[in-house]
Amino acid sequence: MRIKPAQFLNHLQKQTYAPVYLITGEEPLQLMECSDLLRQSARQQGFSERIIMVVDTSFDWKSVEQEANSLSLFATRRLLEIQLGSKTPNDAGTKVLTAYLNNPPPDTLLLMTADKLDSQKQKTKWFTTIEEKGVIVPVFPLELAELPAWIQHRLHVQGLKATPDAIQMIAERSEGHLLACAQEIEKLKLLYGTTQTIDIEQVMDAVADSARFEIFDWVDTLLNGETARCVRQLQGLKAEGYDPVLILWALTKDIRLLCQVTYALQSGQRADQVFRNLRIWQQRQAIIQKAAKRYPPTKWQTFLQQTVIIDRMIKGAASGNVWDELLRLSVQISGVKL
Template sequence: MRLKPEQLGSRLKHSGLAPIYYISGDEPLQLLEAEDEVRRYARNQGFDERIVMSVSKDFDWNQLKDTSANLSLFSSKRLIELRLGDVKVGTEGSPALVEYAGQPPADNVLIITSAKIDSQSQKSLWFKALDKAGIMIQVWDVKPDELPNWVQQRLLREGKQISPDAARLIAERVEGNLLAARQELDKLCLLVEKTNIELDDVLAVVADSTHYDVFILAEDVFSGHIVRIIRTLNGLQKEGAVPLAIFGALMWEFRRACSMAYQTGTGMPREKVLAGYHLRPERNKAINRLLDRYSTGRLQMLLTSAMRVDRILKGAQKGNSWDELAWFLLRIAGADIQKNLSLM
């Protein structure tokens, strides 16, 4: 039986445990939480013993049969976890899973986890046997345009509501990383007591975060706010931030902006291009200023010059890391380099 991750809780509540759960996908948070939900329910039902088997290329599939058949010295009910990762089931694993699924032991629950399963594997005998005997859950990455809604729904589970602007800000910060998003939302729930969370609440919670300083720095660089750039860099340097980490985060943003410029260069209307990235209004304005400032060719030249900065920050070429980082960011911002470096 196929289920979506969000249907699992209701299924457990109304139908109890299935003998087999196969949870697959490449998004770690949803994979972990689905597994935890089954594990937690099983523990409440008296499945006190837990056996974990990690499958490698030389894994002995007889272990599954032997483990399920042997009587336990500790508990009559056992939770068996079979972790496939990205290892293929293969010719030895297939009959073992088919046999287990054909007659799963009554006092065992088997949880199988794996990376995203391909269409060919879904046609295999072992997959069909597991599908017939148990619950199949596939988790998918949350798309960028879906992430703000995911943030809102996640907070609703905690009895809180968040404004669309605040949800978009968090979505942009975590860049599709749901584990990072959960950490941010947990922090918000802990520090913001009121039910309705606004943009100012998010800004206040993350105001002392170096990660947030870098996030805002990108907007200042694209917008050409020279004094802010210098002030932020000075602050980050005093806090002991690592120039390479700042550079890496900003290059992710800059490459994305360059991709937008390339798309507009192919004839697509800029407004349509930027709309496809679901940017916050502030970020949208900043990107527009950058694209007004430089042609696609000029942005490509700046990307090329970033290679030199990268080598210096990694110690492969001589130079002052903070000066080179500032030089590069101020160039993107359209500044008079000599004049503004003297302010640092």
């Protein structure tokens, strides 16, 4: 079965666990929070041991089978977590998962997380078996029109109130990125507390307070070709303790967008038509167009492949220095040939 992220908490509270949960999609905040909901619920129900497996090109799916069949040394119930990332189970993995789900161990709860799975991957045997035997929670970016209502609900959960203009400012600032929205709301709570209604001036003050090393400003800087400034900003983001997951997400989002833009322009579409079709905000169109002229579609595709490698570094599935690779990629995008 499939359920929406908004329904997941009620599902965990009202029903016995399914043998497997697959949380998949390209929206990082919902993926993270749904995963955390299951982990927290499992701990409360006595699943006190957590085993994490990260799938990469050398992953041996027999280790899943061995883990499932082994007795726990530390707890009677355990959470087995398989992080697929951009990978999917091969034939051996499909066989292991199918056998597991046909006879799931009563003391083990399986959580799988994955990036967005296209329609072809959703037709594979391992996916359809999970859908039949377990629960799939797809997480998608919100449409821009849905974002103000989401922000208002998030503010309410935090005990905050804001004017419609303030909510719209938060929405425009984050451009649909829920993790950025959540961080802005946390910041507003710290700055202004819960005893007043937050207005647009207060939101703008909070924005200005963090503008120096703000992630989206950094992305715009490198897309605009300002290499020296982009290096300083990235060093500042690191010094301020920003999560590289969020930094990489923001960068990947625009690289993926530029893949689409450059392919569309190369096919002969007009720039205004491309911007309209891809819902690119007017205030960003000049920067996106400037970056699109810098490299052909194949180069943007290469940059996208580099983000996959950095993502694997963040997850511990590949060796390398995440910040060094972010720096290398960003200066390349800004126009420096390495």
